Amino acid sequence: MTQPLIFAIPKGRILDDALPLLAQAGIEPTANFFDKADRSLRFGSNRNDMDLIRVRAFDVATFVAHGAAHIGIVGSDVIDEFDYADLYAPVDLNFGHCRLSVAEPKERAQADTLSHMSHVRVATKYPNLTRRYFASLGVQAECVKLNGAMELAPSLGLAHHIVDLVESGRTLKQNGLEETAEIMPVSARLIVNRTALKTRHAALAPLIERFRDLAEAGKAAA
Known part of the structure; x- marks a missing residue:
């Protein structure tokens, strides 16, 4: 059985803007994600093939770079600070400026x-x-x-x-x-693990294109 995709999203300032974008991309966390009393760090989603983890922004890059998560959202500051070779940042999401x-x-x-x-x-x-x-x-x-x-x-x-x-x-x-x-x-970027993009290409490539389309639509509307 194929393991679910792990989508890493950051705590803090980017999260509020990331959640509506995730919803537009067809990804919604389970209800316990929004329960402030729930101390979980991993959550299900409306997609059977995807779980979400919520971690510190700096840790998003580390989880994705090392393949513990397959895809994530993080600021370009974090990407450039770590400069991980296994991190691919294909989309500027046009928020978190x-x-x-x-x-x-x-x-x-x-x-x-x-x-x-x-x-x-x-x-x-x-x-x-x-x-x-x-x-x-x-x-x-x-x-x-x-x-x-x-x-x-x-x-x-x-x-x-x-x-x-x-x-x-x-x-x-x-x-x-x-x-x-x-x-x-x-600004906020979509990041992907390079190895996962090869091994899980059928699942990740459409996600990347969906986020790219949403980011372009956001720019056009601005």
Whole structure:
């Protein structure tokens, strides 16, 4: 008996936009998915050939890259941070738009010139992207890995700079920080395990095309 496809979806900001898109693609989680008291991480769906797992965004990429899940939705920031060879990202889903940016205290932002620095300490959950960005400027970045509350790092002396996702910039302003550089734009992507695409092509290829059509329709309507 063929095992069900495993579709990995992220907790957090992308989930609210992902669920309507999944429904349009004909995929709906079972009722316990929406029960906040239910601590399950794997759920059935309206399709007998598909289960869903709900995990942290960074873990979506890992589950799909290693074949534990066959397909998933995650931000392009996560894809680029890990750069897994076995991860294929065929569709920009055209939601979850934000940017990965550098920020620092407002009073320092006007005085700091990165081109004159050789070393900076940066608080971030994106150490690989951060190091690559600062290296392109000729600056060595010492990354302090945090999984949240990045905006606290400068005021508490943990790091002078942060690298984090920015949408409106409101959180930065409320914490006395100023966005000083954009590293990359970010949006949600459909990802597929490359091996699964070969071994489960009959099931995955139509899904990819369905999501591609929905993303194109969304762009046309915007």
